[in-house]
Amino acid sequence: MxxxxxxxxxxxxxxxxxxxxxxxxxxxxxxxxxxxxxxxxxxxxxxxxxxxxxxxxxxxxxxxxxxxxxxxxxxxxxxxxxxxxxxxxxxxxxxxxxxxxxxxxxxxxxxxxxxxxxxxxxxxxxxxxxxxxxxxxxxxxxxxxxxxxxxxxxxxxxxxxxxxxxxxxxxxxxxxxxxVPENTHQDPGSWPTFVGAQPIVKPTYEPFPGAAWFTTGRKSPIVAAMHNRLVAVGCNRYQSSANKDVIGSGDVASYEAWQRKCGYTGTAAKWPPGKTTWDKLHVPNV
Known part of the structure; x- marks a missing residue:
């Protein structure tokens, strides 16, 4: 699929x-x-x-x-x-x-x-x-x-x-x-030629989804994978593992602990995650 x-x-x-x-x-x-x-x-x-x-x-x-x-x-x-x-x-x-x-x-x-x-x-x-x-x-x-x-x-x-x-x-x-019918735009003006079949390589780790993605209440398998990695690297600040695919206060506390572990302090260590610390966390691609 x-x-x-x-x-x-x-x-x-x-x-x-x-x-x-x-x-x-x-x-x-x-x-x-x-x-x-x-x-x-x-x-x-x-x-x-x-x-x-x-x-x-x-x-x-x-x-x-x-x-x-x-x-x-x-x-x-x-x-x-x-x-x-x-x-x-x-x-x-x-x-x-x-x-x-x-x-x-x-x-x-x-x-x-x-x-x-x-x-x-x-x-x-x-x-x-x-x-x-x-x-x-x-x-x-x-x-x-x-x-x-x-x-x-x-x-x-x-x-x-x-x-x-x-x-x-x-x-x-x-x-x-x-x-496209019903539309009035005149783009794109040109488009590159098609290519032969290329292998679709799935990266080992989940790409950084952007700071705006990390909103409280978001449900995603990426959140559960992040949860597991934060526990694995010794930054477990969770009260429980219930609903671990939903962003909550435990994710905030645990990720801030991870950012401090990476050497960040003050506001730089605060939620949301940054790309540098995310890439270091090695969240498996889901």
Missing amino acids: ADLWMPGATRLDVGDHAPTGGGPAKAIGHITWDRNATAAKPIALVPYENLVGYFGRNAAGKAAAPHLLWDPFTGRITQFLPANSRSKSLVDRSGGTRTNRAGSVVIQVEALFFPYCQVAGKTYARLIDTPCLGWDRLNTWVRSWGVPNTWPMGRPTDFTSHRNESTWETQGGWYGHSQ
């Missing part, structure tokens, strides 16, 4: 899961397009962390998170929703084709990019001009969910709209945002 969460991606579950509606498996390519630059006036790329923070607020209703945010310059990927949940990245009219749900999966990928962005002094006019680091892993994982390596309406090559509702409803594969 395919992994609900992409191996190697940072997991930042925003909650608000809901099922898709069935039908041909699809993936949608977007770009963040968070600045308007030109060839004459290029603009520095927005930091990846800014977009992670923006989409990570989805649980509070302040952003419509995609499944994946992909940085084609570094290969970093953050996942906000499991593959089998709909996201809310598309205009989705009630009574219409239900764009966010129109498939067994409808995996939304936002590439961190806008035309004429600048990175390390170089200007990039198109997404395909970037290094496209991480695309091979991303493409392989999406394909593992039954999304064929095809563009039913043609691979995007410009910023114009090409939409056909019949094609959308009946054919699986990759679509640009510019090809």
